[in-house]
Amino acid sequence: MDGDATFEPCLAGVRILDLTQFEAGPSCTEALAWLGAEVVKVENPKSGDPGRGLGGPDGGDAWYFLQFNANKKSITVNLKSPRGLELVKDMARKADVFIENFAPGAIERLGLGPEVIRAINPAIIYAQVKGFGEGSPYEKNLAFDMIAQACGGTMSITGEKDGRPLKPGMSLGDTGTGMLLAISILGALYRRRGTGTGEHLQVAMQDAMLHYIRIAFAAQARNGEAAPRAGTQSVSTANPPCGIYPCKGGGPNDYVYVYTSRANPEHWRRLLQVIGREDLTDDPRYATPAARAEREPEVDAMIADWTRHHDKHEAMRVIGAAGIPAGAVLDSKELHDDPSFERRRILQTMRHPTSGDYKMPAWPVRFSGSPPPIAPSPLLGQHNTEVLGDWLGLGADEVAGLKQNNVI
């Protein structure tokens, strides 16, 4: 372990002009902010990013907003005022990246579309998130995370084998899309450092989902049929025992996941030792993955007879120590309360001036031993004077004038 070295920002000096809201766009720009870019949110002066209003302490910024906007700055701009639009264009001249995730056609109607901005600054990387791709029959449709997950295939492979499709709990339609755009922006920035050329990037949330269900495409290739739902197993392999088993406690998440690999017959033999059934080690009824697949309910019952007498943490410890992949099903509270994450700075506490202290997931990749440090999400318009001064050379009195004229 390299210790707790100071993080040296990767994107120092990179300026992101950020016209995104909610999650798909903000998750992308937040990743860039964790890496040290100067991300300036451009928000409407009345209420800002609607994500601010999604439920927070004492009417302050929502925890949702804090999560997706750490380490950013905020300025307010009235995009309905001609002077406000000019300000954004002036800033676009100074920016390395321009990014937006408005409804289809909205940014063009504002007069800030890719042609306009790229004409002003040919070296800019202009990035857009939409629900559906240009050229798709649904290119004009709105999308939210759940719509992208319905239309992008993730719901079709999530659920009990004999049940209806379910929404995967995480907001992959949003954050999953944001991560792919962040990768693409970073690629374009890297190239630009050599060539000076700009780029126009577009990602659709539906399209992005196909990237995450590639194992379903691979499974389908075997027999030409749509990948099915697989309950607690994988759509690509069923290799019992494999799945969750009930543990002591009986709560909604008192389960342990046990995985025995087809490639490693030792997993099954070790598991028999753990559950005290060495007598079955050479029993042909269970000796091969194929044999066990024919007796799946029976095999599962055997494992469950043991797991029911252990709590999930103990089950994970004992099975894992025997060299069998195993994992307790942990919920958000258990993760939140586990001191290991805080010690390793995977969870960090945001000191927010109005919403108070908030312990939240930080960027989980460690640079020389430690994730990048957290800084609070910005208050609405908190950086008006600073950013308009730094980027455009406006004086405090000019900024005050803009404020008085409802431009910012």
Add this chain to the structure above:
Amino acid sequence: MDGDATFEPCLAGVRILDLTQFEAGPSCTEALAWLGAEVVKVENPKSGDPGRGLGGPDGGDAWYFLQFNANKKSITVNLKSPRGLELVKDMARKADVFIENFAPGAIERLGLGPEVIRAINPAIIYAQVKGFGEGSPYEKNLAFDMIAQACGGTMSITGEKDGRPLKPGMSLGDTGTGMLLAISILGALYRRRGTGTGEHLQVAMQDAMLHYIRIAFAAQARNGEAAPRAGTQSVSTANPPCGIYPCKGGGPNDYVYVYTSRANPEHWRRLLQVIGREDLTDDPRYATPAARAEREPEVDAMIADWTRHHDKHEAMRVIGAAGIPAGAVLDSKELHDDPSFERRRILQTMRHPTSGDYKMPAWPVRFSGSPPPIAPSPLLGQHNTEVLGDWLGLGADEVAGLKQNNVI
């Protein structure tokens, strides 16, 4: 739309020495390969990446392998031979990135750990994927996608409200982790272009899952309780009507997702028009989100009475056209067979020399109108002569000698 401009590689000249297998590592390096980096897989001469054997046409490379290794090169190296280890070290001197996802401790036992490689090449970016983080109680445990999803919280928020936890169908523990590492590598590469400094990056699959369930952390902050499973809804808001509704056909994926936003009361009014129940427009029993939440089963039944008489595509079209977010639940086959994806190059066909043509998801972000082009995944050791020549200046006869001595 910018048209089908030729893709200008973002990472031209960047050399990735890739010792990863299966998915978490390969999904990361494949993203870098889509962007134009030279990714050289280092594989054992016998059978290579075990992902090759996960089921393919006529015993050839598995579709799974094709998916996660497009646009890469392959060389074989026997890491148990001293000369083989020397070759890897020689290549590390020439590489920009070194990446591995072996079991905990394995790369160090091989003598290719971060200290060794970074001493040889201080400017290298050394990247590692593990199941659990260093300093975690489980740092020595193996992990697979499902273990990461059990221990990382995604399973706890996926499933029916009154059901057991389920595995989200997609392999987020693998690909989700790979994307976060790709972002971090790109950040380090960008910085290096200015400063020349290397980096040591580590990501744990469990830790990476926390990044994707941030809405669960935000939901938990409201009342201090673990975010629950929400069926087809979101863990952060329940705002009926919201969820999937059964459509004509009755197949396992014949459903349409309908979402009415709390922030936009028009959604509900428009939906009443679509289903021919304008008579309820001002009915106080349904007028507010709170009122509808109290009558959720009744509201759902009303919507389902209409959706049951339409197929999911028509339902999506009609509801979407009325300005209400809606999406058909599409399965992998429907996505695969929809010509729009191929036309837009979100799906591209890999021309594989032994496994044949394979239509698969490409990198879904469009650069100047089109995603980067696909090239086939490499055959085992296909690039031995080319890469050992280019990187190390070895002649064809020297490469043949290494082959004869079981070094490669």
